Amino acid sequence: MNTKQLDSTYIANTYARFALNLVRGKGSLVWDENGKEYIDLSTGIAVNTFGIADEMWAAAVTEQLGTLQHMSNLYYTNPCAKLAQMLCDKTGMKKVFFSNSGAEANECAIKVARKYAADKKGKDHYHIITLENSFHGRTITTLAATGQAVFHEDFTPLTEGFLYAKANDFTAVKALTEQHKCAAIMMEVVQGEGGVMPLDKDFVSAVAALCAEQDILLITDEVQVGNGRSGMLYGYMNYGITPDIVTTAKGLAGGLPLGATMLGDKVQDTLTPGSHGSTFGGNPVCCAGALNILSRLDEATLAGVRERSAYIFDALNGAPGVVRVSGLGLMIGIKTEKDAADVIGRCMEQGVLVIKAKDKVRLLPALNIPMETLKKAIAVLKSACAE
Numbered sequence: 001m002n003t004k005q006l007d008s009t010y011i012a013n014t015y016a017r018f019a020l021n022l023v024r025g026k027g028s029l030v031w032d033e034n035g036k037e038y039i040d041l042s043t044g045i046a047v048n049t050f051g052i053a054d055e056m057w058a059a060a061v062t063e064q065l066g067t068l069q070h071m072s073n074l075y076y077t078n079p080c081a082k083l084a085q086m087l088c089d090k091t092g093m094k095k096v097f098f099s100n101s102g103a104e105a106n107e108c109a110i111k112v113a114r115k116y117a118a119d120k121k122g123k124d125h126y127h128i129i130t131l132e133n134s135f136h137g138r139t140i141t142t143l144a145a146t147g148q149a150v151f152h153e154d155f156t157p158l159t160e161g162f163l164y165a166k167a168n169d170f171t172a173v174k175a176l177t178e179q180h181k182c183a184a185i186m187m188e189v190v191q192g193e194g195g196v197m198p199l200d201k202d203f204v205s206a207v208a209a210l211c212a213e214q215d216i217l218l219i220t221d222e223v224q225v226g227n228g229r230s231g232m233l234y235g236y237m238n239y240g241i242t243p244d245i246v247t248t249a250k251g252l253a254g255g256l257p258l259g260a261t262m263l264g265d266k267v268q269d270t271l272t273p274g275s276h277g278s279t280f281g282g283n284p285v286c287c288a289g290a291l292n293i294l295s296r297l298d299e300a301t302l303a304g305v306r307e308r309s310a311y312i313f314d315a316l317n318g319a320p321g322v323v324r325v326s327g328l329g330l331m332i333g334i335k336t337e338k339d340a341a342d343v344i345g346r347c348m349e350q351g352v353l354v355i356k357a358k359d360k361v362r363l364l365p366a367l368n369i370p371m372e373t374l375k376k377a378i379a380v381l382k383s384a385c386a387e
């Protein structure tokens with residue numbers, strides 16, 4: 001059997017895969033089994049921060065792989081301790097819990113919020129407000145946090161206590177905090193799976209002020225927008241707010257599974273021994289990868305993200321067949337006149353990989369994609385929209 005046959009015979013049927021078997025890559029280029037080359041503007045859905053098989057990242061990961069790959073959280077290991085320090089130094093957060101994915105990072109945030117509120121205000125303060133059109137993961141609890149009914153079907157009953165407000169509707173958020181005893185408000189400052197929609201600055205500031213005033217925790221889900229993708233190290237930094245909890249995963253370790261839940265002042269001591277844990281969380285190899293990525297997310301890299309972003313917005317805004325361009329940094333959604341799937345298919349034929357978010361074409365290129373490569377890919381995308 002070939003790969004496709006093996007996959008459809010033995011792998012659970014949860015993914016509508018593109019008819020493409022990818023075998024190797026380098027930077028922002030990737031090749032299929034027939035040797036056809038593609039420019040990758042998807043980075044494994046915002047994971048391969050500096051592209052595929054980046055040399056510095058691979059060297060850091062390989063060195064750790066040959067030194068100590070895992071020993072469990074029963075013992076101290078240096079890469080996760082150093083990574084936690086680097087995350088705290090760069091964000092001002094106080095402590096970090098490591099896990100393996102975005103959903104787990106959010107699960108931890110939800111547990112911390114519920115425990116903080118229970119300790120401080122009582123066990124009935126368990127409600128968590130999230131936004132309509134949000135996406136927070138696929139475990140039963142993070143599905144409950146996800147404000148899209150389509151993901152809930154077939155899996156009820158979900159974890160109780162989640163309330164949904166319309167994005168950018170501060171009155172709706174405030175009303176929920178008055179009607180229910182709330183532990184936290186959780187949001188993506190740029191809704192990724194919801195169609196690459198940045199939240200309004202006024203709304204985010206008003207929610208942050210409300211949270212501070214009511215001692216309701218503010219959680220920003222930075223699983224997709226975090227780690228430099230927004231043009232700032234974390235998405236919330238574009239909004240001038242200080243969340244109580246920041247969750248991230250995806251691009252943090254540049255292609256290895258690692259989730260992080262960063263805990264601010266108020267909640268730094270909420271978790272206690274035995275209250276949470278993970279076998280693989282903080283794995284030395286993943287943390288070595290993340291140390292390499294995070295140490296390179298400096299001002300020059302972030303300026304490069306903003307420059308590439310401006311180029312894409314300028315090139316696509318008003319282009320034939322393009323209705324609207326939304327997003328922040330290198331997380332961009334394009335509403336096209338043609339069906340998004342059609343544009344994505346045409347791009348693939350022409351050797352460019354882009355993906356979908358709701359009814360939009362979504363771009364998530366590597367933060368260091370060479371400008372010439374980006375220009376070539378955008379030219380292909382523009383002609384796919386216009387044809």
Ligand SMILES: Cc1ncc(COP(=O)(O)O)c(C=O)c1O
Binds near residue numbers: 102103137193222
């Ligand atoms: C904002 C956001 N939160 C959480 C998740 C879930 O992350 P994971 O698939 O690593 O569990 C995603 C995944 O797309 C996401 O975009």
